[in-house]
Amino acid sequence: MSDLVFLPAHQLAQMICARHVSAIEVFDAYLAQIFKHNSKLNAICTLDEDNARTRAKLADEALARGEHWGALHGVPVTIKDIFETVGLRTTAGYIPLKDYIPQQDATVVARLRAAGAVILGKTNMAELAGDFQSTNSLFPRVNNPWNLDYTAGGSSGGSAAAVAAGLSPLDIGNDIAGSVRQPATFCGVYGLKPTDRRISTAGSIPEVPGMPLCLRQMLTIGCFARSLEDIRLCFSLIAGADLRRPDVPPLPLDTPSGKSLQDLKIAWIDEWVEVPVAAQIRAAVQTVVQKLAQAGTHVERWLPKDFDLSTVWNLYGRMEAYINNYAQPKDRYNVKRTLELLFRTATQGDKKLRKLGNFNSFLPELLNPSLRGYFETLTERDRFITQIDEALEGWDVWLTPVTATPAFTHRPAWSAIDIEGKSYPHLVANGAYTIPFNLSGHPAVVIPIGQTHNDLPIGMQIVGKRWREMELLAIAQELDKVVGDFRHPLGY
Known part of the structure; x- marks a missing residue:
């Protein structure tokens, strides 16, 4: 039954409910895959074997009685270790939380359980979601299933690695700078960052228990899967208003327009002027454009008028400084670690690129935050959101790279990344193409579109209109039929 672990979640649910396979059989298949491969990947940091087995058994018994729990009845899933899970350790990779057992599920976890999901365990991550690699002081680093040296x-590396390697069909992550989209492209899976405030963040860290709720902008909850059908299913289950987060608007999911490829008007860009992209990624995006043009789609190279990455970057940095100032704990260890990372990213990499990502420009907000400054920054952000809303009005979606480089070898946190003779500051290499859409709040989905010469995945970011995720996913599905290149790593 090893083939079960690479079937999509929605198909597993159909098979379980049709009694073609039992929930226990599916659970055992995933457990065997985890036992076989997790020790080299370190993707799952906490396995809840006994409770998951009991839940799978109950799922089978419920079906025998004619009961159906929901769209994920009996399907195993994993959860990033940043989301609270009742009775199951939740650490966010942070030493003071090593023994933290929540008394309540995060809203997204509760909604997956309500749909019948079986929680296999928690996936490994960057400490307090603070890096573009998944390392922390509690668990071994997460390795890429395509090449363990990479x-x-x-911060959701364990989520993407688990889905890519068949340790889980579905995982939930969060994204404030690319924490869903960058791991998705590095591991060759599908990942969604929805519209800002579309999904409740209740029960998520890095606001550790006891800290005030500060991350009220730009932080979104997303999902990983091996198919867009599963992304759409998962999103539809976890999106929506929540009494625990009154700022999540009670908007219904949108209805896709049903446009064909020939009816679509698609903008694209293969690199920002300020941040060059590795040649193989640029070539992969250009190949996508050629295939779409051959399919009869209107595609056009495009950049919004007055789009200036330096201005966007500075505004994002100021927003990040304000919303993180009181969310992060001020213990000696965390302050020292943060200062070390800021220094490293400000002093490594090409001088011109380093200037773009220099934290010195937002030191006033970090060291002396003011309420007036916060409101002024929010007002500037509102103007940027309106700018992108208006710019995207004439397009169905916008195609961009996800990162400036493919996956890179393991290195100390926030170290520079050398690709093709160019030394990229860590934040610039990983965030230059994702951060603008955290700032603007627009939804974006990542699909795999190819491989590098050394068999590392390449993904593409598809950006849509705010509050139009179902339309975005429907368009992504049409594009995926022509340009998608999902494959799972050899040996799994």
């Missing part, structure tokens, strides 16, 4: 990305 990072799986971060």
